[in-house]
Amino acid sequence: MSALTARLWRESAPRLDADVTIDAGITALFGPSGAGKTTLLHALAGLVRPERGRIERAGTVLFDSDRGVNEPPERRRIGVVFQEPRLFPHRSVRENLRYGAPRADVPRDFDRAVSLLELDGLLERHPMSLSGGEQRRVAIARTLLADPAVMLLDEPLTGLDGARKDRALQLLSDVHREFGLPLVLVSHSLPDILRLTTRIVVLEGGRTIAAGELLDVLDSDEVFRLADSLGLESHLEVEVLGTEGGLTRARVGETELELPPIDVAAGTRALVAVRPEDVILAAAPVLGTSARNCLEGRVSRVARLSDRLLVTIDVGGSLRASISAKSGDALGIREGATIWCLVKAFSFRWRRVPGDGRRDLPERAGD
Amino acid sequence: MSGLEREALLLSIRVGLVATLVILPPGVALGWLLARREFRLRTIVDALLTLPLVLPPVVTGWILLVLFGTQGVLGAPLARLGLHVAFTWKAAALASAALAFPLLVRTVQVAIASVDVRLEEAARTLGASPLRVFWSVTLPLASRGVIAGAVLAFARSIGEFGATISFAGNVPGQTRTLPLAIWSELQVPGAEAAAARLVALSVALAVVALVAAEVIRRRGEALNGSAR
Numbered sequence: 001m002s003a004l005t006a007r008l009w010r011e012s013a014p015r016l017d018a019d020v021t022i023d024a025g026i027t028a029l030f031g032p033s034g035a036g037k038t039t040l041l042h043a044l045a046g047l048v049r050p051e052r053g054r055i056e057r058a059g060t061v062l063f064d065s066d067r068g069v070n071e072p073p074e075r076r077r078i079g080v081v082f083q084e085p086r087l088f089p090h091r092s093v094r095e096n097l098r099y100g101a102p103r104a105d106v107p108r109d110f111d112r113a114v115s116l117l118e119l120d121g122l123l124e125r126h127p128m129s130l131s132g133g134e135q136r137r138v139a140i141a142r143t144l145l146a147d148p149a150v151m152l153l154d155e156p157l158t159g160l161d162g163a164r165k166d167r168a169l170q171l172l173s174d175v176h177r178e179f180g181l182p183l184v185l186v187s188h189s190l191p192d193i194l195r196l197t198t199r200i201v202v203l204e205g206g207r208t209i210a211a212g213e214l215l216d217v218l219d220s221d222e223v224f225r226l227a228d229s230l231g232l233e234s235h236l237e238v239e240v241l242g243t244e245g246g247l248t249r250a251r252v253g254e255t256e257l258e259l260p261p262i263d264v265a266a267g268t269r270a271l272v273a274v275r276p277e278d279v280i281l282a283a284a285p286v287l288g289t290s291a292r293n294c295l296e297g298r299v300s301r302v303a304r305l306s307d308r309l310l311v312t313i314d315v316g317g318s319l320r321a322s323i324s325a326k327s328g329d330a331l332g333i334r335e336g337a338t339i340w341c342l343v344k345a346f347s348f349r350w351r352r353v354p355g356d357g358r359r360d361l362p363e364r365a366g367d
Numbered sequence: 368m369s370g371l372e373r374e375a376l377l378l379s380i381r382v383g384l385v386a387t388l389v390i391l392p393p394g395v396a397l398g399w400l401l402a403r404r405e406f407r408l409r410t411i412v413d414a415l416l417t418l419p420l421v422l423p424p425v426v427t428g429w430i431l432l433v434l435f436g437t438q439g440v441l442g443a444p445l446a447r448l449g450l451h452v453a454f455t456w457k458a459a460a461l462a463s464a465a466l467a468f469p470l471l472v473r474t475v476q477v478a479i480a481s482v483d484v485r486l487e488e489a490a491r492t493l494g495a496s497p498l499r500v501f502w503s504v505t506l507p508l509a510s511r512g513v514i515a516g517a518v519l520a521f522a523r524s525i526g527e528f529g530a531t532i533s534f535a536g537n538v539p540g541q542t543r544t545l546p547l548a549i550w551s552e553l554q555v556p557g558a559e560a561a562a563a564r565l566v567a568l569s570v571a572l573a574v575v576a577l578v579a580a581e582v583i584r585r586r587g588e589a590l591n592g593s594a595r
Contacts, residue, residue: 075494084485086488146493
């Protein structure tokens with residue numbers, strides 16, 4: 001059963017035309033800034049009222065405009081970790097954590113959340129004396145302890161980089177696994193999201209334009225139209241063959257790729273990504289270049305974006321290339337044509353690799 | 368301190384405290400309403416709240432007398448219940464309350480408007496009812512402003528003259544508060560010294576009130592945490 005389903009409309013600003021289904025795993029809400037991600041989150045939590053629609057949480061109707069149902073936020077059991085921590089400045093960390101669970105009947109959860117989010121030494125401190133990262137962790141623990149059925153997190157990775165981002169991703173994954181809680185993650189950065197989940201809902205202008213598994217979502221017409229403005233990379237699902245000479249070989253369909261080295265067993269299936277600008281198209285196979293990959297493929301789609309062409313090539317997976325309109329004309333690019341794609345091994349980035357601890361984060365409890 | 372002086376001082380304190388405590392709950396409620404809710408009668412409420420600030424206090428006193436006099440719209444039924452308001456200390460307290468109310472409401476309104484709504488939203492999503500949000504988040508964070516409003520109301524009460532003399536009269540031991548006592552002494556030739564002693568008492572009372580407010584505020588902050 002779905003953890004949460006919603007079909008929402010709002011004509012007045014902020015606009016909404018959303019259709020979301022959230023299952024027990026981690027779902028990412030993705031879109032450019034201003035796409036209405038936060039608005040949708042607030043509508044689910046009951047802080048923004050849609051004009052029409054319906055929200056159902058595991059069989060319980062939370063909102064139904066036809067039947068006049070509109071449960072207030074405090075009765076929805078939808079936890080929200082806002083973009084800013086929103087801790088109560090007049091209460092200690094411990095009191096903040098207790099706020100959502102005033103009854104002392106969940107000491108076990110309290111201790112669990114405190115140790116999971118590494119708050120042991122901070123309980124008697126005041127929120128304003130904590131660092132930004134500590135405040136975020138307190139906010140997550142406070143939401144957890146209010147015993148939500150679903151937890152929504154608004155841009156939990158913004159402003160983090162490198163090791164701190166890795167740690168935050170690990171924490172979110174642990175929270176999901178430890179508490180068996182469906183998570184909805186808002187983000188504008190696809191690479192970040194992919195380390196936690198491949199289940200994606202894409203939003204634009206308050207409208208959900210695609211939802212589902214990453215590769216299907218990226219291939220949908222609506223997302224294709226947006227791909228350029230979002231700076232979306234192409235993602236290929238590959239099977240690792242082995243590593244030699246400082247490069248890892250992998251297969252996508254019938255095609256073999258040479259990729260940056262990674263230490264995983266042969267047979268591992270993983271995702272790699274490449275930016276459309278990093279793909280060179282050629283009308284014939286090209287030899288004698290430093291690019292390690294020359295992939296034969298068929299042009300499956302051509303979109304003209306002002307003076308540039310966004311070309312989708314089927315090489316056993318969908319690869320996108322962004323080229324100038326002039327090159328496109330010179331090469332005679334058209335749908336159905338056979339074409340060769342030159343890609344340097346190091347233009348590929350590993351995105352989601354089972355068995356590689358840093359990148360692979362389990363996506364659901366019990367996985 | 369002569370008996371009359373002590374009487375005037377204690378009466379002023381009683382009138383000020385009663386007036387402030389009586390208007391505190393409705394004042395905080397109305398301040399919250401004005402800061403957080405849109406409603407249709409808002410313009411009228413705003414106008415009514417401004418009225419005592421712009422009318423001469425004597426006029427406010429006269430309106431109270433018309434309402435609460437023994438023949439008044441509200442005074443007559445109260446009199447039948449045996450409750451006489453006009454020309455008693457209750458009238459002095461009521462006059463002070465009427466004039467202090469707008470000051471309290473406006474101060475509370477500003478204090479509550481400055482509390483971050485996003486904290487209240489967060490509290491709601493954590494399972495708190497609107498009432499609990501008010502008690503646990505809004506009021507503590509607005510407490511400084513609420514205390515300031517109460518001090519203003521008390522100060523306005525002990526300084527009240529015009530409305531008191533027209534609604535409560537100038538009855539020694541009954542309605543003769545410090546300002547009325549000072550005014551009475553000034554009517555008597557050669558009583559400047561007595562007036563000066565009352566003036567000194569007034570100043571002392573004001574200082575004590577301000578110090579008390581500061582102490583309450585610090586206590587509150589110690590309870591609510593010092594990181595504000």
